[in-house]
Amino acid sequence: MSIATALNNALSGLTATAKGTETVASNLANVMTPGYARREVALSSQAPGGGMGGVRIDGVARLVDANLVSGTRLASAAKAETSVLADFFAEMGAVIGMPGEESSLGTALSEFQSSLQSAASRPDDDLRLEQVVDAAMRLARALNDSSRAVQDLRTMADAAIAADVAALNEGLETVAMLNRQIARSLAKQDDVSGLEDQRQATIDRISEIVPIQEVGRDHGAVALFTAEGAPLLDGSRPAQISYTSVGQMTPGMVVETAPVGRLVLNGEELSEGRMQLFAGGTLSANFDIRDEHAPRIQEELDALAFDLHERILSADLSLSSVDTGLFTDAGSRASAGGMTGLAVRIDVNLAVKPDSGGVWRVRSGLAAPVAGAVGDSSFLTAMCDAMNSIRSADAFSPFIGNASLQGRFADLEARVATRRVNAESDATMRSSQWEVVSGALMADGVDSDAEMQRLLQYEQAYAANARVVQAIEEMMDQILRI
Structure with a gap:
């Protein structure tokens, strides 16, 4: 040498x-x-x-390791989805409350029942009658506030959908740009590792919005599909995904009824079945909140408000078939056909409010022409009995079986608590799975x-x-x- x-x-x-x-x-x-x-x-x-x-x-x-990266992305999407749902049910649990909590719906009902019993023992005491009105107003406000909270969470979910779609489009544009840069760099035989890192980090962020499948293409490019097969990027231009935010949601707003819509993919609004192409991730979770979970709780609140309205109405023998009772639907008599959103509209009849001077109607009946005997507690007792009576659920009610009004309120509290516990358990499990696969990816790094x-x-x-x-x-x- x-x-x-x-x-x-x-x-x-x-x-x-x-x-x-x-x-x-x-x-x-x-x-x-x-x-x-x-x-x-x-x-x-x-x-x-x-x-x-x-x-x-x-x-x-x-x-x-492509398999580890793919597994981590799927686990990340599942973790993000369950986290959003767990947060929603935690919020709802705080709004509806648990049995015995001071701020719960059940406590507001118990206070109203207690005020009725107290007034029935001394119907001549105007102070006790005023306490009945106050308790009724607090119960109505509790239903109002719970319903508004449901719609506020639907509104937040609607805004989150719009934000997710914007982030998804931005991420896809970034991946498409990096595909082009990588192809040019490879043609010049430059090192593309840094660009590939950027692309992987971008796809990782996208995968929290919707589960992603990555497929290699020529010249160092990648194609992206949802886990259910919807093409997001396969070529130089990503899919065109759009969504029109509603703004403030109300109880009557339901999907497929303007202005509430679904995702628009390449100019075509997706049907309910095709929305499964975007299942998983935060995007799917927010659609589920807006269109399924929150409306179901709203329906249950409306059923409770209607049951309260009907029970008190049936106890008042002074009323005609068109008169309004102690509880009203924004001043009118509630009907089964107009039950949607009743929980946000239910109110106490103006005729018994303190400034009307008609508090005696709580003792004599809402439509009584004149004040009856001050010692007559029959209406007060009838209202107590109506709320305590065991009745079957209406055919259109989301509740089943026979129960008192207190039982119905407790049923709602139990349902919300069960959903919250299940959502938190699912979130914990998905988080643990993500930690396992992400740990394996870190170990492989x-x-x-x-x-x-x-x-x-x-x-x-x-x-x-x-x-x-x-x-x-x-x-x-x-x-x-x-």
Whole structure:
């Protein structure tokens, strides 16, 4: 081997170890960076001859387990979906309350019943009659506030859908742009690892909105599909996804009735069946809240308000078939046909409110022409009996079986509490699954101990090659001195 060949071999080794050291430093610096994949220098020996030899740098390999990445994205979508649902049911649990809680619906009903019993024992006491009116107003407000909270959460879900769609479109545009940049860089034989990291991090963010399948394409590009097969990006232009936000939701607003719509994919609004193409992730969870979970609770609140209205109405013998009772539908008599949204409209009859001077009607009847005997507690007792009576649920009611009004309120509280517990349990399970698969992905990524061992090997290789260069320099000095 000539001195020139030996020098060339040593210099190529120094170059390779410098590149390897740089790669190790990058790995260690980005050990916690989302989307970063471990790098490793790819080396091969150069065949001796023609002044060649030593080691050749073939490039920097980006090492990533595609199966682990895909599994982590699916787990991330499931975690995000269940987290949104758990937050919704936690909010609803706080609004409806638990049995015995001071702010619960059941407590408001119990206070109204207690005020009726107290007034029935002393019907001549106007103060006790006023307490009945106050308790009735608090019960009506509790139903109003609960219904408004449901619609506020629907409104928030509607806004979240619009935000998710905007983020999804932005993410797809970013992936399409990175596809183009990677293709151009590969054509110039540039390192594309950094661009691939950016693309992976972008797709990871998208996967929280909707579960993603990634498929490799020519020239380093990737195509993206939902887990159920809807194409999002396959080519130079992503799919066109749009959604029109409603704004403030009201109880009567239901999907497929303007202005409440679904996703629009490439100019076509998706049917209920095709919405399954976007199942999973935060987008799906917010649609479920807007169109299923919140309307179901609204329906249950409306049924309770109607049951309260009807029971008190049946106890008042002073009323005709068109008169309004103690509880009204925004001043009118409620009907089964107009029950939607009753919980937000239910109110106490103006005729008994303190400033009307008609508090005596709580004792004598809402339509009584004149105040009856001050010792007559029959109407007060009849209202108590009506609420305590065991009645079957109406055919249109979401409740089933026979129960008192207190039983119906307790049933709603139990339903909401059960849904909250189930949602939190599901969220905990999905979070645990995500931690397992993301931990496996992290373990497959940068291992700081292994990187430090690799750095030591590069240091030893660098020292060996540097010693060869030093030996050649000493030889050349000896030759020049001859």
